[in-house]
Amino acid sequence: MSVCAAGGSRRSGRSRRAARWFEVSRLKPPQTRWLVVAAAFTLMFVGFGAAYSFAAFFRALQEEFAASRGHVSAVFSVAAFLWFALGAPGGMLADRFGTRRVALAGVACLGAGLAAAGLAPSLTLLYVTFSVGLGVGIGLTYVPSVGAVQPWFTHNRAFASGIAVAGIGAGNFLVPPLAAWWIELFGWRGAFFALAALCVVLGGAAAAVVDNRPGGVPRAAAPPPAGAALGSALRSRLFWALYGTLLLPMFGCFVPMVHLAPYATDAGHPEAVGVLLVSLIGLGSLLGRFSIGAFADRVGRIAALAWMFAGLGAMLLAWWVSTSVLALGAMAVAFGVFYGGFVATLPAVVMDLFGGRAVAGIIGWLYTAAGVGTLAGPPLAGVAFDAFGSYDVPILAAAVLSFAGAAGAYALRGARPLPS
Template sequence: MITDNIGQESKLSYYGWVVVEMAFLANMIAFGIVYSFSVFLKMLSSDFGWTRAMTAGAFSAYAISHDVFALFAGWLTDKFGPRVIAITGGLCLAGSMILMSHITMIWELYLCYAFLLGWGVAASYTPMMATVSRWFTLKRGLAIGLTASGLGAGSLVLSPLAAWLISSYGWRIAYVFVGAMAFTVFIPIVIFIKKSPMESYEVKSQMEAIADFSLVEALRTRALWTLSFSWLFAALALWAIMIHIVPLLTDKGIPLTIAGFLAGLAGGGSMIGRISAGFLSDKLGRKITLITAYFFQLVMLIWLLFAKEMWGFFIFAPLFGISFGGWAGVIAAFPADYFGLKATGTIFGFVVIMAGIGVAIGSFMGGYIFDITHSYNYMIVMCILATFVAIVLASLMKTPEKGDLYA
């Protein structure tokens, strides 16, 4: 029966593709909210007189709390499945945005992002990616790529929408609208998302010739640490740019609506990168696809460092999106590929913790560097160096075996 199920993966009637659709929607709204922080950042900073480092620090706090929550959400998904977790995630995403429309103090900003949004995203991304991994074997790369493209779709939709709402109605009304949107989108997700048959995990792992690792066992492999730190440095570079891209552009005289559109264009490009990289990784291998995407990101960051005119930013945005979408659409498949399916939610949660540390460092350091130098150029240099380190670490990754565990 399990073999028959795997053979069904190529058919559109396979329920796993419904799971992909629901996971896509969850990622779209969750990370649409995350990416749109760049649009709100400068308005919050100027209205309340906060420095950019202080304001961006709320996003760093989100990244850190999300790290802790991701591991817990992954463990709960392994135990109880994704549906209950999705309910709490949707409510927290919507609630955080509604409450943001009423803030007057800096601690309220940190509360909404660090705790409510932190759990909302953790309860969306980690469980959804782990669940999709369990539904697929032969088409896992494509399924993960399609699911991860929801992140790009969120940026494509919410960043320009938030910019337009802020310009037309103000940032408080914009937050209310986004919160209502989050609540609405999660209704079908809660109804249709479900876990794959538990009995299939061991058999699928045997068919893939991969031993099932526990988290403790995975922590004793070089593969987990090279994967984790590679994601950390790549995420540091990515999120330093994405959180500060709108202020970076508006500081150069570009109107907010156009800056928001460019941020959304990067998200649109990432959809292409995620889907195409997921498909190619099934054909060419994940590691070569990952390293190629990292290298493309490095090239586009160098381009951004020297871009001065509007046309240069319009070239940068979609191509940078394709580059980071390429590696983001592939890297989420490595935990299941390397460590099996039994504890993939928990192991994935740990790797997300490491990535989140990079997100926290990158978003905060971007603001801190700007406050000191009054320029984002040194931030871009930091991102170039971080991406180079990610390439080196990715080149050292290899499939672990239980006989290679460190003592």
């Protein structure tokens, strides 16, 4: 080969590398990456904020429809069951049609469900409007928006994902007091309309920006990462052991989200205090999501999951003996820390045990355990209150189940990862 040819070859190689660098830079500009993160944060902020603001509506709905606490709390539980059950299908739709289209459909469901809830003449129609609208809407925005963040980052991916999912805690912290204020101003029906407008305006803007395809093109094909296939995982004892371990604490995990506000009212505190307590769970959740990493690295991720479940049980016991605002507030923040820590730890545990080949699908199937527990827990707590006149039985039962889940998770510490 001549010197000129060799020089031309080197220049050609440098040109190709420069072209590839330019193309990657063009497809993934830093400002666009973080705009997608902000959009994902916003989608989770409005969706979960609207869902957790249900605590602010609880007493108004109970009085409006002369309904039992069991029936009113089931409105939230059906919504939560739907968004957990639809997480995996929502992610599959986003992979096929793009996150933007799926998220826009989800925002439309959120807005329509909340607006229709403001017109509902009966509690039954609240199931059709609030429960279905929010359940489907969050199902089409939650997992798809989290997944949309991933292809935009090679470095700082975990950090970016953490910021995105912090929208859940921020919505839980900020939107319930806002909803309570709107209820004072406009009544509960007008407050639902205001929440619908918030979701459509902020959520619509975010959905128009979020995208899981940098540069507008699908991600390049790549060999699947190491790990168990979804079918193999679902047929394994390890999966079902983890599923049962997750299911037990979930019966009580969302009980405070629904019943802490009426519990505080029963204790003689103003309704605003009850709503504030639910917001403090969101604050604690934010702290837990960002602080669990170092602890999990020190004790091991599965052991950390066990500690989170045990912490939930301990805080349920603290709730049982608490009546003052200070004690209930401290319990709410601590409960949120353990809840946020559990949510942040579970995906890493799945990755450790099953690998990355089908991690999203496995997490989606595990989330159905959370859906089942949430569908049953808050309504059963309401039924127990209606029957016994107190929350003693459901709170203690939830604590026992949380400790049982902690024991199950601790027993999995020596589990071997499922082979590929």
